[in-house]
Amino acid sequence: MIKYIYLLFTAVIFAIYYIFFLPPLFSETLTLFFKVIPMICFIVFVALTDRGSNDAYKKWLLIGLIFCTIGDVTLRWFIFGLSSFLIGHIFYIIAFLQIKKVPTPKTATLLLLLFGIVICGWVVGNIIKSGDLLLSVAVITYIAIILTMAWASFQTASLTVIFGALFFLLSDSILALNRFVTDIHYSSFLIMSTYYTAQILFTISVSKHFANRKKMLE
Template sequence: MQANRLPVLILVLSILYIFIIPQEPLAFKLFFKLIPMALIIIYAFYQTPKQKTIVHWLILIGLFFCSIGDGTIQWFVVGLSAFLIGHLFYLTGFVSQWKFSKYRVASIIPIGIYAWIMGNELVQAISNSEDTYLVIPVIIYIAAIASMAWFAIMTGNIFASIGSILFVISDSILAWNMFVSPVNYEHVFVMVTYYAAQFFIAHSLKSLGRKHTQLVW
């Protein structure tokens, strides 16, 4: 399979899953849900050199754990745990590519504010529900994904940055719909931003880990 054809195939199969595949039976739905992620992981391999560095393996492992989370999110704690592990691998990989810029450092302010507001809303909603045991896991997860986004921005890699921000948006919509209030077309918004996030993170491997990388910003 040629790498330049994979993005089109990923797009087509993502649209197929989001808009056409029925909700039931669950096994059938999950099968088509995971196909785009499997292709994104294959695409990620194509973006890495033969001599892979630690950042390549960390991001690839992160993609793998996120695909597990994607397939198990209906069992919320299991899926959340898999996504958390995936974000920790992403975070570690991005930390290894840190490139200082005072403007990128400053991005911690809006990210921190957003994480605080979102976290506060979710904690209040969960505390008033029967799922109070989820308060601590959700706080840990918000801290992890916010940190992942900031460290992605600190790489200076535009694709990693866009991917991480889209991931935050996707998870925020999912969490808001689940715990705070219903979001119209939640499934569409969550999956579109999720697949796009993973694709951009996978595409970032083309330049991450290389000594002579032209940073976009």
């Protein structure tokens, strides 16, 4: 991790710039450029970590990061962007199952289920009122997948992974509420700060995974 720490430092700097200091009059292309730089740093960091390894956790999480980056770029076409993030979450689920250590606690399962019911009823209820049934189905599917991703994260017994998944769930929930229910003050800050936090935690988890594996082999 220390070897490539400059990539994480670069990601944090650009994330802070994008969230707090990016001029509002920038072109859409330039805005997207600054938005994905942190993600590119995360992808390169994971790719370089234990380079040459065919480790399943690293491979699937890396693919998840790539699809989330595609989602960042294409979210202006909402369904396409949503589909990219959905695929990314599926790969995160696969990654987490590679390092499964414990069953998901029943309390966590119940709380995630209750949260899903509330957020789904709130968000999808508003979409159905608009008459867009296709979008309703897409959002229901997405909510189910991201809740499954959060549920699977608990099976890793890694606080880094669990908090990453919960931050991602929070980010997407704020985005959905802001887009379909009501305007949320400082929504852009809340969405992107929790999103980047989730992705950097997932990225760090790869380095921690290899460190733990080496300790076990010593």
